[in-house]
Amino acid sequence: MALPFTVIGGYLGAGKTTLVNRLLADAHGRRVVVLVNDFGDIAVDAALIEADDGDTMSFANGCVCCSLADGFASALGRLRERADRFDHVVVEVSGVGNPRAVAQWGRTPGFELDGVLVLADATAIQRQLADPYVGETVAAQLAAADMVVLTKLDLADPRAAAGARSTVGGRTDAPVVPGPIGFDAVLSVAPSAAVSDWDGSARHAVHVTRTIAVDGPIAPARLDTFLVDRPDGVVRVKGVVRLIGENTPVVVQVVGRRVEVTPARAGRLEAPAALVAVALPGTSLDQLDAWVAALQDSDPGPA
Amino acid sequence: MVTDTVIYPARVVHTMERARPTAQAVAVSDERIVAAGSVAELRELGPADVDDRFAEHVLLPGFVEAHSHSFGGGFWQFPYCGYFARRAPDNRVWSGCTSIDAVIERLRTAETAMTDLDEPLVAWGLDPIYFKGERLTAEHLDRVSTARPVFVMHASIHLATVNSALMAREGIGPDTVVEGVPKDGAGMPIGELQEPAALSLATGAIGALFGALLNDTAIDHFGGLARNAGVTTLTDLGSMSIDDDGVIDRIRRRVDGPGFPARVSIFHNPGFGGPTDLDEASALVNQRAAESSAKLRFGHVKLVLDGSIQGFTARLRPPGYLGDRPNGLWLVPPEQVVDRLRPFHRSGITVHAHCNGDQTVDVFLDAVESVLAELPRWDHRHTVQHCQLTTAAQYRRMAALGLCANLFSNHTFFWGDQHVEDTVGLDRASRMNAAATALAEGVPLSMHSDSPVTPIGPLHVAWCAVNRVTASGRELGPAERISVADALRAVTVGAAYQLKMDDEIGSIAPGKAADFAVLAEDPLQVDPVDLRDVHVWGTVMAGRPHPAPSSLD
Numbered sequence: 001m002a003l004p005f006t007v008i009g010g011y012l013g014a015g016k017t018t019l020v021n022r023l024l025a026d027a028h029g030r031r032v033v034v035l036v037n038d039f040g041d042i043a044v045d046a047a048l049i050e051a052d053d054g055d056t057m058s059f060a061n062g063c064v065c066c067s068l069a070d071g072f073a074s075a076l077g078r079l080r081e082r083a084d085r086f087d088h089v090v091v092e093v094s095g096v097g098n099p100r101a102v103a104q105w106g107r108t109p110g111f112e113l114d115g116v117l118v119l120a121d122a123t124a125i126q127r128q129l130a131d132p133y134v135g136e137t138v139a140a141q142l143a144a145a146d147m148v149v150l151t152k153l154d155l156a157d158p159r160a161a162a163g164a165r166s167t168v169g170g171r172t173d174a175p176v177v178p179g180p181i182g183f184d185a186v187l188s189v190a191p192s193a194a195v196s197d198w199d200g201s202a203r204h205a206v207h208v209t210r211t212i213a214v215d216g217p218i219a220p221a222r223l224d225t226f227l228v229d230r231p232d233g234v235v236r237v238k239g240v241v242r243l244i245g246e247n248t249p250v251v252v253q254v255v256g257r258r259v260e261v262t263p264a265r266a267g268r269l270e271a272p273a274a275l276v277a278v279a280l281p282g283t284s285l286d287q288l289d290a291w292v293a294a295l296q297d298s299d300p301g302p303a
Numbered sequence: 304m305v306t307d308t309v310i311y312p313a314r315v316v317h318t319m320e321r322a323r324p325t326a327q328a329v330a331v332s333d334e335r336i337v338a339a340g341s342v343a344e345l346r347e348l349g350p351a352d353v354d355d356r357f358a359e360h361v362l363l364p365g366f367v368e369a370h371s372h373s374f375g376g377g378f379w380q381f382p383y384c385g386y387f388a389r390r391a392p393d394n395r396v397w398s399g400c401t402s403i404d405a406v407i408e409r410l411r412t413a414e415t416a417m418t419d420l421d422e423p424l425v426a427w428g429l430d431p432i433y434f435k436g437e438r439l440t441a442e443h444l445d446r447v448s449t450a451r452p453v454f455v456m457h458a459s460i461h462l463a464t465v466n467s468a469l470m471a472r473e474g475i476g477p478d479t480v481v482e483g484v485p486k487d488g489a490g491m492p493i494g495e496l497q498e499p500a501a502l503s504l505a506t507g508a509i510g511a512l513f514g515a516l517l518n519d520t521a522i523d524h525f526g527g528l529a530r531n532a533g534v535t536t537l538t539d540l541g542s543m544s545i546d547d548d549g550v551i552d553r554i555r556r557r558v559d560g561p562g563f564p565a566r567v568s569i570f571h572n573p574g575f576g577g578p579t580d581l582d583e584a585s586a587l588v589n590q591r592a593a594e595s596s597a598k599l600r601f602g603h604v605k606l607v608l609d610g611s612i613q614g615f616t617a618r619l620r621p622p623g624y625l626g627d628r629p630n631g632l633w634l635v636p637p638e639q640v641v642d643r644l645r646p647f648h649r650s651g652i653t654v655h656a657h658c659n660g661d662q663t664v665d666v667f668l669d670a671v672e673s674v675l676a677e678l679p680r681w682d683h684r685h686t687v688q689h690c691q692l693t694t695a696a697q698y699r700r701m702a703a704l705g706l707c708a709n710l711f712s713n714h715t716f717f718w719g720d721q722h723v724e725d726t727v728g729l730d731r732a733s734r735m736n737a738a739a740t741a742l743a744e745g746v747p748l749s750m751h752s753d754s755p756v757t758p759i760g761p762l763h764v765a766w767c768a769v770n771r772v773t774a775s776g777r778e779l780g781p782a783e784r785i786s787v788a789d790a791l792r793a794v795t796v797g798a799a800y801q802l803k804m805d806d807e808i809g810s811i812a813p814g815k816a817a818d819f820a821v822l823a824e825d826p827l828q829v830d831p832v833d834l835r836d837v838h839v840w841g842t843v844m845a846g847r848p849h850p851a852p853s854s855l856d
Contacts, residue, residue, distance in 0.1 A: 104500035
């Protein structure tokens with residue numbers, strides 16, 4: 001089974017390391033391997049570290065942090081050998097790195113590109129975009145994103161935050177989401193997280209998550225409509241469904257602006273037909289209910 | 304143990320020393336120069352044997368190549384298929400492949416000689432920029448073999464072209480979704496693999512190639528290339544991190560062996576590993592420096608700040624690249640350059656920074672200025688490497704800050720036409736690698752090959768700086784020409800200076816290392832247009848002669 005591969009990009013100070021540290025400290029049961037350029041930035045409670053040999057840091061919660069010092073090919077090669085020990089790969093791109101180029105490693109054998117997340121510091125992003133040295137680099141990062149997370153909003157006054165959101169929105173087709181981002185929206189739904197209904201009553205989830213059963217095959221056009229016309233707050237949809245007229249089930253993967261529907265390969269052929277959707281807090285629950293209902297309508301829809 | 308003194312008469316000895324610029328012979332004892340002068344003068348110093356093997360030759364200080372990479376030696380374990388003729392470690396010249404048919408022919412010859420049916424055919428050196436209009440594809444390489452995987456690494460090292468058999472073996476096909484695998488109208492990959500992720504799909508070939516880059520043969524080849532070009536001191540300019548004891552010990556055994564014909568200065572590149580805490584990295588560099596031997600040196604650091612001009616990845620000031628091209632790539636965030644420099648500077652280490660674009664030079668100069676204000680230091684000799692688009696004003700800042708310039712003068716020949724037509728246009732191409740301006744502004748100068756990007760060959764580099772002629776024969780920036788004497792100084796004592804080795808190598812004077820380039824003609828007498836054709840007999844290194852195998856070219 002291919003390991004889902006998430007890329008985290010963004011310029012210096014955007015909060016990539018903070019996010020990585022947060023993830024390693026508590027991945028809610030997910031076994032995540034994080035690839036970073038510099039171990040020195042990892043600031044996790046020492047009590048959680050099980051082993052550290054300079055190249056690989058293992059944590060008590062099953063997560064691992066690997067160094068990219070020897071390059072991607074080497075790090076990913078070693079990872080492929082131990083793939084069954086993990087659920088997800090997260091790669092931190094350097095501050096001037098190109099997230100799109102790094103994302104291509106997620107398309108090499110053994111991996112499945114899940115999404116490109118780019119962080120933007122709400123207090124600095126406008127200045128960075130205008131900088132003669134790094135403006136284009138930062139702009140390219142935003143353009144490559146499937147989802148942009150605005151960070152440090154707590155440090156920005158409301159007008160600056162709105163300005164940042166507007167500026168960033170103009171530089172990317174990806175949804176721009178206020179941070180801090182919940183990991184359900186970035187990775188898969190956590191095994192140990194309480195899966196809530198839309199009322200958001202789960203203790204762990206920052207976002208709201210729902211599993212949508214899909215009985216019987218549905219028309220391809222209906223699936224397309226469902227995915228493309230989803231409410232703005234729905235940032236993630238993953239699962240397997242059966243389509244009318246297709247023998248092979250399809251894998252659905254929606255992360256931010258990226259929508260991919262591909263034939264299932266071995267390992268997913270017998271998976272139960274269901275989709276897991278993650279929505280941002282504040283998304284209209286009525287809108288979400290209507291959206292799900294349209295998919296589950298017993299009328300199979302136009303052929 | 305006392306070694307006898309040997310006097311080597313020569314047609315002429317050019318010392319690169321102002322006090323006594325020429326001599327007729329040199330006396331050598333115990334790996335060092337005793338003196339230069341006439342045979343009679345040298346005899347007066349004491350008992351000596353006269354060895355007249357160089358009587359008809361010209362002796363210069365052994366050339367110093369201050370920007371080269373050892374993996375050039377690794378590549379020579381595979382067939383070369385580049386556009387220009389190139390001299391191999393065994394001193395045989397491989398002709399250039401000036402058409403796609405010629406490339407196919409070269410590869411076919413190599414393929415026929417291979418006995419292991421499973422082994423991929425790996426070749427190197429292809430630069431498609433010279434093949435106007437036609438693009439090398441799998442279809443061409445299928446004419447080499449339909450059974451054996453074929454992998455041709457481009458000169459940029461960012462691209463390769465492969466055949467159908469390789470793609471079949473590695474599962475590269477219409478379903479491949481990695482960007483950098485261009486496909487034809489029918490959705491089939493055309494055989495190009497662009498950038499590291501796509502390149503990594505060719506696992507067998509990549510493994511074979513990268514596995515050979517630092518083996519013992521690679522190191523031996525590196526030495527052979529130096530000897531054939533008259534070079535007695537090489538650098539490995541930041542192709543590795545120096546923290547792996549196993550790798551360093553292996554290199555040391557090879558280089559310290561009596562047969563290895565050159566000294567090597569290995570720079571640490573923190574981008575390739577080692578301690579990410581740069582104070583720790585500094586301590587490591589200084590520790591290795593203390594372990595240096597006569598032939599294997601450590602102590603300097605390489606930083607890489609941007610990409611290349613011909614790859615459009617160097618960072619340029621306005622007006623930028625021709626056309627609507629975006630600006631290049633930073634390899635270090637500009638605001639962090641000073642933080643990368645400071646720990647090494649504080650520890651007394653000399654830092655050489657790759658800066659191809661002029662915007663990159665601005666960032667580096669600002670970082671150096673900032674660090675010097677904090678931590679004044681005399682004679683740091685930090686160096687801008689490549690330094691190709693540097694302006695007169697920037698050279699003046701460099702002089703004020705004590706910075707050196709190591710120019711990529713070979714670009715004028717190899718890519719001069721491309722710079723005029725594709726990258727920066729005629730005006731800036733004429734100003735590239737401005738050796739005359741650097742000298743006029745008082746910046747200590749050297750010039751390099753960046754081997755394997757261009758071949759190790761200081762005479763060719765000097766020829767480029769002296770003549771300023773492109774591959775098509777066009778004069779490019781004749782006002783930046785320098786004299787033969789200045790050019791030869793740049794590839795001897797000038798380069799030694801940037802390595803902080805000028806007190807021991809780079810010129811012929813009493814007490815300095817007995818390192819010589821042995822030439823068949825006098826480079827200061829030949830027509831400057833013929834400078835690159837001066838025949839190299841070989842070298843003397845630490846008093847030991849190293850003849851290049853005689854070639855039939």
